[in-house]
Amino acid sequence: MSGVLHVLLHMAQQPGPFTSETLAKAMDTNPVVIRRIMAGLRELGYVHSEKGHGGGWKLSCDLSKVTLRDVYAALGSPSLLAMGNRTEAPGCLVEQAVNAALGQAFADAEALLLSRLGEVTLAMLSDDLRKRLGSRKIHDIGAHGA
Amino acid sequence: MSGVLHVLLHMAQQPGPFTSETLAKAMDTNPVVIRRIMAGLRELGYVHSEKGHGGGWKLSCDLSKVTLRDVYAALGSPSLLAMGNRTEAPGCLVEQAVNAALGQAFADAEALLLSRLGEVTLAMLSDDLRKRLGSRKIHDIGAHGA
DNA sequence: GTTTCATGTAACTTTATATGTTACATAATG
DNA sequence: CATTATGTAACATATAAAGTTACATGAAAC
Numbered sequence: 001m002s003g004v005l006h007v008l009l010h011m012a013q014q015p016g017p018f019t020s021e022t023l024a025k026a027m028d029t030n031p032v033v034i035r036r037i038m039a040g041l042r043e044l045g046y047v048h049s050e051k052g053h054g055g056g057w058k059l060s061c062d063l064s065k066v067t068l069r070d071v072y073a074a075l076g077s078p079s080l081l082a083m084g085n086r087t088e089a090p091g092c093l094v095e096q097a098v099n100a101a102l103g104q105a106f107a108d109a110e111a112l113l114l115s116r117l118g119e120v121t122l123a124m125l126s127d128d129l130r131k132r133l134g135s136r137k138i139h140d141i142g143a144h145g146a
Numbered sequence: 147m148s149g150v151l152h153v154l155l156h157m158a159q160q161p162g163p164f165t166s167e168t169l170a171k172a173m174d175t176n177p178v179v180i181r182r183i184m185a186g187l188r189e190l191g192y193v194h195s196e197k198g199h200g201g202g203w204k205l206s207c208d209l210s211k212v213t214l215r216d217v218y219a220a221l222g223s224p225s226l227l228a229m230g231n232r233t234e235a236p237g238c239l240v241e242q243a244v245n246a247a248l249g250q251a252f253a254d255a256e257a258l259l260l261s262r263l264g265e266v267t268l269a270m271l272s273d274d275l276r277k278r279l280g281s282r283k284i285h286d287i288g289a290h291g292a
Numbered sequence: 293g294t295t296t297c298a299t300g301t302a303a304c305t306t307t308a309t310a311t312g313t314t315a316c317a318t319a320a321t322g
Numbered sequence: 323c324a325t326t327a328t329g330t331a332a333c334a335t336a337t338a339a340a341g342t343t344a345c346a347t348g349a350a351a352c
Contacts, residue, residue, distance in 0.1 A: 033340065080229070101271050113252070198322095198327055201319090
């Protein structure tokens with residue numbers, strides 16, 4: 001999640017296109033990993049890719065319309081919580097009692113988190129980033145960490 | 147977490163003591179795993195253990211005073227969320243912007259979850275379990291899943 | 293058209309983490 | 323002192339995430 005946003009935000013600072021290799025260097029990872037990540041975003045139309053010379057990845061969405069929750073969904077909505085309910089002995093009443101108590105707390109927290117993510121658009125993130133960049137010239141994607 | 151509560155709740159139904167082996171069978175795991183789990187609880191005084199003949203684990207706390215949050219703390223407060231912030235390039239402003247946005251949402255969700263866990267005592271869980279058991283004779287810890 | 297550059301994707305390897313296991317020391321009881 | 327239990331280190335296994343390699347596909351340059 002954090003990594004995906006990092007990529008998207010980088011892309012929002014320059015017109016592109018960006019090759020998987022370029023993005024991979026910025027993220028200090030492998031091009032294939034980038035393609036895997038971007039695949040989900042492409043399916044939902046947030047980015048698109050082109051092959052061959054001059055190809056690569058481009059944003060293809062209105063940043064003010066896409067929330068962090070949308071991005072999360074594009075990743076396949078992986079579990080947000082580190083701990084789940086045991087399901088090894090579903091018939092056990094002890095387990096049912098435990099799951100009932102934990103399940104409600106977990107569900108509430110997850111709902112809140114999703115709601116919060118839904119309030120933040122990529123455009124808001126991008127604006128925040130530009131503020132942080134301040135008067136500074138927008139740094140090239142190659143000059144990472146500088 | 148779920149597993150620990152399972153053990154504690156089982157223990158709350160019978161006077162004990164329970165050997166690690168007994169508890170391990172009920173949880174379908176290994177005695178050493180039980181001892182590892184219980185170690186944190188013992189340090190906070192929620193359970194205590196005795197060696198040798200007739201030894202084993204006993205509850206040593208007021209169930210109405212210990213919340214699920216306390217139990218969580220006894221486990222070393224492991225991360226509740228499945229995803230954290232990237233920290234690979236702390237100097238990168240993009241990363242800072244992403245972490246600021248995600249960090250707030252994560253912190254809020256975590257706070258809510260902790261708060262919810264703090265509202266539920268082991269006694270409440272135990273009461274709920276007894277209701278579920280209904281008129282049924284309290285099952286022996288050996289008769290798991292029945 | 294063929295060479296080059298880029299994505300798409302399957303298959304494999306590596307790494308990290310959690311869990312389970314073995315072995316043995318320590319302590320308490322009969 | 324033999325037995326039973328915890329305490330804990332060390333090792334093994336299983337699982338999942340991340341990284342890597344290899345090669346097919348498609349698009350642009352020449």
